[in-house]
Amino acid sequence: MGVTFNDATKKLLDGNNFPVLATINADGSAQTSVLWAKRDGDTVIFATVRGRLKERNMARDPRVSVTVFDQENPYDYVEIRGTVEMTDEGGRELINELSHKYLGKDYPDEPAEVVRVLVRITPTKITGNAA
């Protein structure tokens, strides 16, 4: 039995909000970046590119933390800590799906050498007033 999302957290993740992800750098410090993301059941999925700092960080240390707040009411927020699994399968499809979620249109074509990675965060701890 894993950690599951309540309705308030689902609403934050299903909306067009902008989670901020923290990964761990090689020197043990943190790196943060803003994401397009969506909920897939009781996991969070997003797409990054093989070789980027956050992807290299997660390959070395799969522990991440994401804070997401309601774009219309930032006082409604949640922190999700968890561990990631990464796969090339479905990364292209996911970035396109997220582009439709956030922008309502296709994501631009990328060169074949760009490897789009699908990242799945399985939560281990959820805190915040929407937790």
Added chain:
Amino acid sequence: MGVTFNDATKKLLDGNNFPVLATINADGSAQTSVLWAKRDGDTVIFATVRGRLKERNMARDPRVSVTVFDQENPYDYVEIRGTVEMTDEGGRELINELSHKYLGKDYPDEPAEVVRVLVRITPTKITGNAA
């Protein structure tokens, strides 16, 4: 000579935007939380409470990362990595000032035993499209 903020980063920090802070937990994983913050010259300041997780984390490891995006246009963003210094001096005044910045009113009174800490982030690296 430290790292300085350009005009785009200053605008993000001076606006009513909601930075997300990452600190490092005792086990080396990351913790994130959403902040009220403001710019003080080429530093970022915010107020927390002595004993909270983020405060204990920063006391142990002063390295942090903050991502802030424009509330009206989240595609305008910056990541600021830096190190923090913490002091009790001015913490109460700062939380009240931030309450006025974000909400336009006084911050509620806190019990005398609550120690408000002023946290100052001195940047070491700034990235993002507003960097």
